[in-house]
Amino acid sequence: MASVDLVDVRKAYGDHEVIHGVSISISDGQFVALVGPSGCGKSTLLRMIAGLEPITAGEIRIDSKVVNDLEPKDRDIAMVFQNYALYPHKNVADNMGFALQMRRVPKPQIAERVKRAAEILGLVPYLGRYPRQLSGGQRQRVAMGRAIVRDPKVFLFDEPLSNLDAKLRVQMRAEIKELHQRLKTTTVYVTHDQVEAMTMADKIVVLHDGVVEQIGSPLELYDRPANLFVAGFIGSPAMNMIQGIIRPGATPTFEAEDGTQLPLSGAPSNSDGRKAIYGFRPEHLTLGGPVKTEIAVIEPTGSETQVVARLAGQKIVGVFRERISARPGEMLAVAPNLSSVHLFDATSGQRLQ
Amino acid sequence: MGRTGARTGGISARYFSSRIVIYGLLILWAIICLFPIYWTFTTSFKVAVNVTQGHLIPWVDFTPDWRGWRSIGLSPDTIGETSTPREEFLKRFENSIIASLCAAALAVVIGSCAAYGLSRFNYKFGPMRNKDISFFFLSQLILPPVVLAMPFLVLYKELALLDTRIGLILIYTLTVLPIVIWIMRDQFDTIPTELEQAALVDGCSAWSAFLRIILPIALPGMVAAFILSVILCWNEYFFAALLTSTSAKTLPVMVASQTGSQGINWWSMAALSTAAILPLIVIGIFLERYIVKGLTAGSVK
Ligand SMILES: Nc1ncnc2c1ncn2[C@@H]1O[C@H](COP(=O)(O)OP(=O)(O)O)[C@@H](O)[C@H]1O
C-alpha cells in the first residue's frame, strides 16, 4: 500500500501534447477513478503511472519515492488491462502465479497464494483451464487474480469492465469494490463510464482533453460541479442547461434567450447582464410553480416519471416521484429547486459563485 | 410413404451424384498432381527401353529392375557392400540436410528478432519507417539470383567460403530471411502488445517478456517458417551449383549432374530424385498441418 502523487505530469507524442500538466495526489488506500470521454488521455496517464509510457515532463511518486525512471517491474504495481491480456499459453494458475515466479518466490508459496486469491475470486474450479476455455467474466476475474496475488503497492485498472455485458458489469463493480474494502490497496481505476466512477470511487478525477477538470468525492462533483464540462458529464440523465442573462435586483432572475424568466435564489456580485448558463438536474424540479413548460414525452417507470419538455425553446428533462396524468402537448408548471440551481459563465464555462 | 420416400430418394440421389462429381474431380486432380512423383519413382526401376518407349505400369508394361538403385548402391544386392556411388550420395544428402536445417534455423532466429522489432518498435532509417523497411526486406525476393552470381562468386572466393557448408548456410539464410521476416512479422502483429506490457508489470524485462511470453505464442508461426525455409533450401539449385564443387555439393546438383556425356542415366537420376524428394514427402504428410496452423493468423484470441 502506498500513496501516489502526480506533479504537473505531461506527455507529448512528438510535438503533439496529449496530457497537459496533470497533478493528482492519491493517499494510501484510496480508490480513485479517472473518468473522462474516450481519447482524453486516461489510459496514457495510467500507463505513465505503470511505467509503460515515458513521462515527457513532471514527476510521479509512489510512496513518496520518485519513480520517473524506474522500470515497470520495479514499481511494485499491478495492472488489469481492458482486454485482460491473459497469457494464452499458460493456464489460470500459471497466469496468476507468473509475477511471483518472476520474483523468485518459492513454488509452494506461489501455489498457496494463488489458491488463496482463487478462493477470494471463486476461481478454484478453473485453475487448470486455459484462458480460451473461460467466459468473459471468468477471464476478468483471472486478470484481477493476477493483480491481487502479488499484494502490490498500487492496483491500476484500465476500463476493466467495458468488455462485459451490462448485468455482469454491475455485479463485477460490486465485487471490485468489495475487494478493495477487503484489501485496502491504493487503486487507480480508469473508466469512461461516470456511473462506474460515481458508485465505486472515494475520489473522482474528471479528465478532458488531457486536462483535469475537477477532483473531488462523487457527491462533491455531483452537487458542485466546477464547470460546464463536469456538470454535463456527471449525472444521468444529464443536467439541463439553458443559456441566458443574469438579472440581479430585488428578486434576482435569470432571463433565457427567448425572454423566459427563471427564478434564482441570489445573483453573484457584478453579474448584472452577464451571459451565463442556468443549470439544474432533472430531479431538482418540483411540480407546480412559476415556470411553464410544454410536455413532449412522458415516460412512467412506475417508481418515477420522466418528462421531456420544452422550456425556452430547448428540451429539458425532469424526473418526478409523482405520477403525472398530463398528455404530450399540454403545459406543465414546474419550479427548479432554488438551492440546487447552478450558474456557469457562458464564455469560460466556470462555475459562478 | 410413397411421396416422402420418393422425395428423400430424389434428394439423396442428387446428393450422391454431386458427391460423385466432386470426388471424381478431386481424384482426377490428385492423379495429375501425383503423376510426376509416380513417374519418377517407377522410372527408377526401368531400363533404357522402358523409358524411351514410355512404359508406365510395372509388371504390365515392363519388368521392374534394380538398375537405378544399384547405380547409387541402394539396391538389395549392393546395400551390404561398400559402394563409392552410395558414399557420394550419402555425402550429398548430408550436405543438403545440414545446409537446409542450419540455414532455416539461423533464418528463423534472426528473422524472428527482426520481425519482432518491426512489429513492436518504431524505427527511422533515413526516410524509411517500419513499413518501408519491411518492404525493403521483401523486395530482395524480386531480385533475380543471377544478378548476385558474380558478386557472390568473388566475395566467397575472397572469404575462402567457396565449396564450404558454412558458405552455403550463409547464402541460404540470406535467401529465405525475407520470407521468414514476413511470416513472423504477421505473427507478432496478431499478438496484442498488452501481453508484453502485462509481462513487464509482472516483473519481466523487455527480453524476458519476448522470450517467456511472446515466443511461445508465436511458436506455431516459427515452426511454419522453419519448415518452409527447409523446403526452399532443400530445393535450391542455383547457388549450390555456383558456389560448391566437390565437398559441399548438395543433392539437387548431384541429380542434375547425372546428364553425362553418354546421354542421360534416367534410372539413376530417377532413383536419386526419389531419394531427394522423400524428405519433402515426409514433411508434406506429417508437418503440413503445422504449416497451415502457423500461417493462418489468429493464434491468439
Ligand atoms: N502511441 C501514440 N502515439 C500518438 N498518439 C497517441 C498514442 N497513444 C495515444 N495517443 C493519443 O493520446 C490521446 C489519449 O489517448 P488515451 O490515453 O488512449 O485515451 P483514453 O484512454 O482516455 O481513451 C488520444 O488522442 C490518442 O490519439
Ligand SMILES: [Mg+2]
Ligand atoms: Mg483507454
